[in-house]
Amino acid sequence: MGDHYGTLGLRRDATKAEVKAAFRRRALLDHPDRHAHSSDAAARADAARRFRQASDAYHVLSDDRRRAEYDFRLRSSSSYGRTSSSAWASSSSSASSGYGYGHGHSGGSWRRPPPGYDWGFLLKVLTRRRFLMNLGFSSVLLSGAAFLDGSILELWNMNNSGKSFEEAMDSIEKVKTGRGNS
Known part of the structure; x- marks a missing residue:
């Protein structure tokens, strides 16, 4: 269920055109409008579920950035064996926003594996612009504080x-107590 390539019946090196064609074939077979007049409610629900899965797979595989992230996570999870394939798929109700059949989802159709030994993710976080800007700002503040102290x-x-400094403070205290006594 969680393997988007398997959902669309594609190899991992499929082109965008092949992804689009596979999605269209799947949509023609499983679109809910095609099964709307069926008397079997379970068949209609199953077709709608398969169509949502195909829509989610197309959403991820048709965008270069999402596909690269998905491929990276798929490779890292299979090489370390940390997550199962069902961890990649989100539930259909959370993936769609209630409009149509799976087109209005927010954030993709797979979840991030739990943190652990994912060095690629750590490298990605450490090289983000926001992190580097904060690191530069904090280093300027610390060097300014060290300069001011010196x-x-x-x-x-x-x-x-x-x-x-201690001697000066003692002399100030002596002056204060001397004036208070006279």
Whole structure:
């Protein structure tokens, strides 16, 4: 169920034209309008389910970015054996938004495998623009704080030669207590 290539009857190296043609063949066979006059409710529901699966598969395989992510996750899950093929498919009710037969889904038709030893995902997160911008901003803040800390110490030493901060604070306390007693 979760294998989009199997749903459309395609090889993994199928072209976009082959994906489109396979989806059209599947749509002609399983479209709910074709089975609308059938007296068997189970057959109508099964055709609608198969059509939603084909729509989900076409949605993922027809877009280059979604297909690349799907292929990457499919390869990583099969090589490590962490997820089953049913983890790729989302339920039909969550995949469609209630309009038509599976065309209004949000976010694709497969779920991300659980986090673990997915180094590709970690690399993808670490190289995102938002992460790199935050990393650059935090490094500027930290280097600015280190510069200011050193600058404050240098300013103190220039204006108070021979005295440490503790000595200066002691002399201030002596002045305060001396004025309070007289």
